[in-house]
Amino acid sequence: MMLPMTSITELSEFDRALQIEQVADDCFTAELTSDWAIGNAINGGILMALSATAAARLVPEQPHPLTWSGVFVSPGEPGPITLRPTVLRKGRGISSVEVVARQAGAERFRALLSMADLANSAEPVRKTLLAPPIAPFEECTRGRVSLNNTGLLNRMDTRIDPATAGWAAGNPSGEGEIRAWMRLADGREPDPVSLLLFLDAMPPVAFDLGSHGWVPTVEFTGHVRAVPAPGALQSRIHTTLATGGLLNEDCEIWDSTGRLVAQSRQLCSARYRD
Amino acid sequence: MMLPMTSITELSEFDRALQIEQVADDCFTAELTSDWAIGNAINGGILMALSATAAARLVPEQPHPLTWSGVFVSPGEPGPITLRPTVLRKGRGISSVEVVARQAGAERFRALLSMADLANSAEPVRKTLLAPPIAPFEECTRGRVSLNNTGLLNRMDTRIDPATAGWAAGNPSGEGEIRAWMRLADGREPDPVSLLLFLDAMPPVAFDLGSHGWVPTVEFTGHVRAVPAPGALQSRIHTTLATGGLLNEDCEIWDSTGRLVAQSRQLCSARYRD
Numbered sequence: 380m381m382l383p384m385t386s387i388t389e390l391s392e393f394d395r396a397l398q399i400e401q402v403a404d405d406c407f408t409a410e411l412t413s414d415w416a417i418g419n420a421i422n423g424g425i426l427m428a429l430s431a432t433a434a435a436r437l438v439p440e441q442p443h444p445l446t447w448s449g450v451f452v453s454p455g456e457p458g459p460i461t462l463r464p465t466v467l468r469k470g471r472g473i474s475s476v477e478v479v480a481r482q483a484g485a486e487r488f489r490a491l492l493s494m495a496d497l498a499n500s501a502e503p504v505r506k507t508l509l510a511p512p513i514a515p516f517e518e519c520t521r522g523r524v525s526l527n528n529t530g531l532l533n534r535m536d537t538r539i540d541p542a543t544a545g546w547a548a549g550n551p552s553g554e555g556e557i558r559a560w561m562r563l564a565d566g567r568e569p570d571p572v573s574l575l576l577f578l579d580a581m582p583p584v585a586f587d588l589g590s591h592g593w594v595p596t597v598e599f600t601g602h603v604r605a606v607p608a609p610g611a612l613q614s615r616i617h618t619t620l621a622t623g624g625l626l627n628e629d630c631e632i633w634d635s636t637g638r639l640v641a642q643s644r645q646l647c648s649a650r651y652r653d
Numbered sequence: 654m655m656l657p658m659t660s661i662t663e664l665s666e667f668d669r670a671l672q673i674e675q676v677a678d679d680c681f682t683a684e685l686t687s688d689w690a691i692g693n694a695i696n697g698g699i700l701m702a703l704s705a706t707a708a709a710r711l712v713p714e715q716p717h718p719l720t721w722s723g724v725f726v727s728p729g730e731p732g733p734i735t736l737r738p739t740v741l742r743k744g745r746g747i748s749s750v751e752v753v754a755r756q757a758g759a760e761r762f763r764a765l766l767s768m769a770d771l772a773n774s775a776e777p778v779r780k781t782l783l784a785p786p787i788a789p790f791e792e793c794t795r796g797r798v799s800l801n802n803t804g805l806l807n808r809m810d811t812r813i814d815p816a817t818a819g820w821a822a823g824n825p826s827g828e829g830e831i832r833a834w835m836r837l838a839d840g841r842e843p844d845p846v847s848l849l850l851f852l853d854a855m856p857p858v859a860f861d862l863g864s865h866g867w868v869p870t871v872e873f874t875g876h877v878r879a880v881p882a883p884g885a886l887q888s889r890i891h892t893t894l895a896t897g898g899l900l901n902e903d904c905e906i907w908d909s910t911g912r913l914v915a916q917s918r919q920l921c922s923a924r925y926r927d
Contacts, residue, residue: 473922503897597719
């Protein structure tokens, strides 16, 4: 159900973007706007968050996107989009849902989600990767990129550790790692669905290897493992294999208490000057 | 097309398992056997390899499974299985294919594959994770597990580094890491499709955290990034986040020349005694 406009304007930017309207048992519509565009496409993270929102309507006792795997078939554009979720398996703890998204007659992306209630699996912590060192929030810098459309960057407050920001000044380190603090610019606190957005909202790690321009995602898989505490998130992206025009970009996100709450790996295409 | 029986018996065990018969433009059948079972289900790796084989028939110029992401909807059993691939996007370099597998009236798994020709993206190597230290092949030990059905284990020649094999003697290290050499028992050399099998054929890393019994996969994503050289593969599995009854299992595989050729992450359920 769309909220009346008076309520919508009181919502955060992120919650407004996630407004979906149910038009059939298995069909939802939403409106994509250039607010969430980056370069010539709508950011994949907001599309992932939208699909998780649609999937959750079908399995309301499992509201969180434990895993999201998908392929981006064509770039999303501003305008209406249709999301068709299908429950593949309804489990007691975890359900599997496929979501197919179409826009203007073309498939945009297709994803397989595992839905769960994260409150049931966050404790005890038997093993965890700890957050790497990062400069204090105030000492970190806003990354700048040259793109046609930077709607997404205005929605995010991303502060990059100066130790990993050389690429923004034309001096990529070649290490293939960027660390940053992240939060939504309007102060909206993180939740499990927004972690899908954060997992795909860092500058491309390929930039730290000397790549420029558009870095399209071939495949993306993210795991959301806990409900994040309020406050700024700490994020790290890095690559473990960059060969030819392809590289994996791995992302980890820790919440303000230092808990690892989400991680992802995407395979990207990249172009290099050399 | 099924090969006549005289030819089949000359094939390796792995190639025999991957025999598929085309019964319609978008439909293939194969026969699952207990040779590839582990516990009460057919190993996910052989199912992934089968789906990649079916996908490749639709995009023959892109024969390799660059990425494989999927959910296992119900456990595979010995008997015929139907594989339905659909091309979502036909690209010049990379195509996206969905494969839905059904058996005995039930969906078994659903996967999204990116198909490519790996010869086009293996060079140059800009960044790579190096293989960790491992004991020489001759000093590594065959892992033993107590299960009803160990067909898979007889197809694989897996030699575990004694430094990470304590769990097999009842002394899990708690580190959540296992390193091993792997090859097919009948000497069949590795290729890109078989890397999908190897990515899912290690003993569960949960065993090194004190877990016992069945460790079902919630979601699996693997990347195959290069054609492996002949010879034994070096594999490492490890976890970066084990909380409650869930953990991620990350796997990397290096070929005999030390090249990182494949990596994967799966989210698993596990049970612990404590």
